[in-house]
Amino acid sequence: MSTLLHNVIAQTEQVILGKPHQIRLALACLLARGHLLIEDLPGVGKTTLAHVLARTLGLQFARIQFTSDMLPADILGVSIFQRDSAASGNGEFKFHPGPIFAQMILADEVNRATPKTQSALLEAMEEQQVTTEGITRPLPEPFFVIATQNPTHQIGTFPLPESQLDRFLMRIQLGYPDAQAERGLLAGVERREIVARLQPQMQAAELLALQQQVKQVHASPALLDYVQAILRHTRESARYVHGLSPRAGLSLLAAARAWALLHGRNAVIPEDIQTVLPGVASHRLQSVQDVQTSDGDKLARELIEAVAIP
Amino acid sequence: MKLSAPLIYGLVASILLVSAPHAEHLPPWVVAVCAMLLAWRTYLNWSGNALPPRWLLLTITLAGVGGILISFHTLFGREAGVALLILLATLKLLELRTARDATVLIQLSSFIIITNFFYSQSIPTALYMMFTLLVIMATWAHMHTGTLALRPRLRIAATLLLQAIPLTLLLFVLFPRVQGPLWGMPQDAYAKSGLDDKMSPGSISKLSLSDAVAFRVAFRNQAPLREQMYWRGPVLWDYNGLTWTQGLEIRSKQPQLDNLASPVDYTVTLEPHNKTWLFTLDMPTQVSVPATLTYDFQVLAKAPVNARMRYDARSQLAYRANVEEAPYQLKRATALPSGFNPRARQLAAEWRNSLPGDEAILQTALRYFNREGFVYTLEPPLLGNHAVDDFLFETRKGFCEHYASSFVFLMRAAGIPARVATGYQGGEYNELGGYYIVRQSDAHAWAEVWLKDRGWVRTDPTAAVSPSRVQMGLNAALPDNAVLPFFARTQSPLLLKLRFNLDAFTNQWNQWVLGYNTERQFAFLTRLGMEDISWQKMAINLLIGSGVLVGLLSLLMLRQLYTHRKDQVQALYLKFCRKLARAGLARAAHEGPQDFAARAARSQPQHAAAIQNITAHYLALRYGSQPGKHGLLALRRAVAAFKI
Known part of the structure; x- marks a missing residue:
């Protein structure tokens, strides 16, 4: 594995205790040029994770706290009339970019905002550009969104519809830390201070190069057979409301490539697919039997067990 | 294994679909009981309640068997057997617990499919059964695939059916045939004929017509005119005042026929009608099947026709028949019961006295029918004791039977030998198939009069009343189409074309599928180039053919399997896995x-290095970007050396 990635992981693990798997998944998601959705309770370290990753990777960081009265302009930016502009002498409208013009965005509690505002963010994620008042402005590269979502049964939330969930490459859960990690957390220095002192381990250009490298990771025909077998099973089985989409298939492969690269391999093996599958598929699969309480992770695990590796 | 609710619904649907056509002829109580049992099973499945206890099922079973014994007086034979089979199959649903029960039900429903063909062998029945079989196969596929959704399940079923088609065709073509209907009890060919061997004009007020096909005729050369197409059936000699009958069969001399023109050749495909009559054009001279030609020119088969039959025939349309008729036959042809129809007798006597000869009387009688306000109708009023008098002088409404009967009566009363001939008249030309369809509704009766030097002359009094009946058919003779059955009505050209298409198709089906008997089989195989056909040869060909077909299908499946195995790397790895499996470590x-390597290494630490080595080689070869020959060699050696 490249020492760069090794350093990134090591530094992040010093701050986020006891979550090596989630850190690697988040990183894999980033390397696969996808966006990440973290669904968990407040206070388990979602923000810290985003912050640490941004610092360590040397990315500009912006945090958007979503609320129910938020408007799309609060994210994308607005044009404001300035009376005496130096350039023309007369007044003109000047665009003030919103917080979305950053390399790493933490969209906190995205399901608190109204669908209109949500879709402004999601459009930007998909297109990698923002169009306001007829002018299209590209977003910076790399561009990575970590959105957090409260569990949807909480009051005053607008759960993201399936079509928008599909825009996120992965959905992960952080969960409570184990006893040892929690002890470390309680005994150690305040996280905020550590984050402030972190040194970037990577330049943005190096990250872009790594993203290119992910695309080069080999996926053999036998492996593609396996991916197809998984997709076919979700489509033919009576267990799921819908089968996985072709985009889900592409996401699965991209995430598995990133995972393989993270582990220093230049070829994907079935275990890579199996490891990223819960993250990639859990928010895209719905059980026929209990739509309300369907546990995506459990479904994904069942899916792995149901499909033989060809 | 617990059976899933959808699977049980599938089994209920299979039984329902397959027994539904039987509802038509099963005793109503069997239908009701089966419907209740099906509903009960569906409810149990829906509610998840327990199945009924065994003693209850046993009681229902015994009661059902008892009921069938009472209804049919037997448990054997077609009717009782089918009823019993369906009742028990439905009951089986209520003790459906294990996979074994489900398999039994699937086989039962497949078997019940066959029983449907005892009753109908038409194309719609065949198509419906095909659909039913598809549902049964899909249910079967469901049993073995578990969670598969409906559509892929149907695809599996359809694939299975498609794979079966070549084998079915082969069996159909080559399997040695048994003569006659396979389930041939004579009463099974229960086809209804529009004809009878007796006739009582005036006793029915409404002629029930059926558009069922009586037979189809293809002429070898030019077809004769429609008004010449008199298809001869039973000839009726004796009249007792009410009913015309054939009378006692009198051994008479051979019929004699003087031909006046060249004969007509044609082929008849006769639907089963359970009588011995073989219909031919007036007058027949030759028939290609063993049959008797009677003294009054009826052609009779050796046994009742209870299966569809094909024969070639030759007829003479211009003839002199039995010019030298035996005196006792002529006497028989003038006999009348005394005490009936005085007015008709009086009219005939007047004619006899005032007219010069037989020919003149005949013409006068025909003119009488033509001029005196007779009406052709299928719904005549009922006639009294003096049926002929009532008809001739009162009602004057009737169809062919009335006219033929009263005409012959008048002739006999005037001392002219006459008899009633029955059969079919006309036919409908199917341009698509190039043949004529004669339906039961074309049934007809006419008269034959014996004249000196001319022999028996066909005289059709119906033609005198309603010429269009004979020239153009029944629908033209009637003012209102409504009383005629669907297929005998005139319709729009489009419907007509559709109807002909349908009949041409049905004809092909009859000829090649249902009528594929020993002769057809031999002819077909000869045309395919098979020589000296024998049972043994057909059996050998059948075995070879089915062997080749099954072999081809297996090859296809093996190839699919082989593409998985063809990968040597995979084969070696699977070998390695088998070795570990023998040590209790199944992957x-x-x-x-x-993951497997890690687990195996934990469980067999002494082999950890070898396991990791093999796995690393395997991963590189199967999933790596540059699999090399060396790796394969190394893997092969490592797997060969691996011992546990």
């Missing part, structure tokens, strides 16, 4: 090689 189908 799950979904277990990745690395």
